[in-house]
Amino acid sequence: DIQLTQSPASVSASVGDRVTITCRASQDVNNWLGWYQQKPGKAPKLLIFPSSSLESGVPSRFSGSGSVTDFTLTISSLQPEDFATYYCHQTHSFPFTFGPGTKVDVK
Amino acid sequence: QVQLVQSGGGVVQPGGSLRLSCDVSGYNFERHGMQWVRQAPGKGLEWVALIWFDGSRALYMDSVRGRFTVSRDNSRNTLSLQMNSLRVEDTGVYYCARHLGGTLEGVQGRLDHWGQGTRVTVSS
Numbered sequence: 676d677i678q679l680t681q682s683p684a685s686v687s688a689s690v691g692d693r694v695t696i697t698c699r700a701s702q703d704v705n706n707w708l709g710w711y712q713q714k715p716g717k718a719p720k721l722l723i724f725p726s727s728s729l730e731s732g733v734p735s736r737f738s739g740s741g742s743v744t745d746f747t748l749t750i751s752s753l754q755p756e757d758f759a760t761y762y763c764h765q766t767h768s769f770p771f772t773f774g775p776g777t778k779v780d781v782k
Numbered sequence: 783q784v785q786l787v788q789s790g791g792g793v794v795q796p797g798g799s800l801r802l803s804c805d806v807s808g809y810n811f812e813r814h815g816m817q818w819v820r821q822a823p824g825k826g827l828e829w830v831a832l833i834w835f836d837g838s839r840a841l842y843m844d845s846v847r848g849r850f851t852v853s854r855d856n857s858r859n860t861l862s863l864q865m866n867s868l869r870v871e872d873t874g875v876y877y878c879a880r881h882l883g884g885t886l887e888g889v890q891g892r893l894d895h896w897g898q899g900t901r902v903t904v905s906s
Contacts, residue, residue, distance in 0.1 A: 711827075713827075718879075718896035718897065719819075719827065719877070719896060720896075764827070768889060769841055770841075770843050771817075771829040771832070773828065774826070
C-alpha cells in the first residue's frame with residue numbers, strides 16, 4: 676500500500692499568512708494526487724487534482740505542485756474561511772489512501 | 783446541480799448489520815464510478831470501496847472485504863453499502879462520493895462531489 680505522510684500535522688496561522696503543507700508518498704504516484712479541505716462536521720471538498728490543477732470554483736490563492744513522491748499545497752494569503760483540515764489523497768493505485776491531515780487553525 | 787443525499791446508518795451491536803444508501807441527482811449517474819469513504823471519530827479519512835460505473839466490479843479495503851458489499855441501481859440513481867458482521871472499529875461517519883475521471887481500471891480519478899455523511903456507531 677502507498678503510505679502518505681503530511682507535514683506539519685498542524686499549523687497556527689493568521690489571516691493573510693502564506694501556508695504551505697507538504698505530502699510525501701512512500702512510492703511514486705505520478706501526478707495522481709489530490710488535495711481536499713474539510714471543515715468540522717462537513718464533507719471534504721476537492722481543491723486540486725491532479726497535483727497542480729485547481730478544481731473549478733476554487734479560489735486562486737490555493738495552488739498545488741509536485742510530482743512522483745513529493746507534493747505541496749500552498750495557500751498564498753490565508754482567509755478566514757480557510758481554517759480547516761487539509762488531506763492529500765492518492766488514486767494512483769489500490770488501495771487508495773489519504774494522508775493523516777494537516778489542521779490549519781487560528782494563531 | 784449534482785446532489786448526493788445519504789440515508790441509513792445508526793447504532794448497532796457488534797456482529798450486526800446496517801445498510802447505507804446514497805441517492806444521486808443532477809447528472810447521468812450511470813456514467814461514473816462511486817466510492818465510499820469513512821472517518822472514525824476524531825480521525826482522518828479512509829477509503830472503503832469503489833464500484834465501477836456499470837456495477838461490474840467493486841474493490842474494497844482489506845479490513846471490510848467479505849463483510850461489506852457495495853452495489854448500485856442505475857435505474858434508480860442509488861448507491862448502497864451493505865455492512866455485515868460490523869465491528870467496533872467500523873464506527874464513524876461514512877461518505878459516498880462521485881469518482882470522476884480515471885481509467886477503466888478505476889485508478890486516477892478524483893472525488894468531486896460528496897454526500898453529507900451518515901453516522902454509524904457499533905457498540906455493545
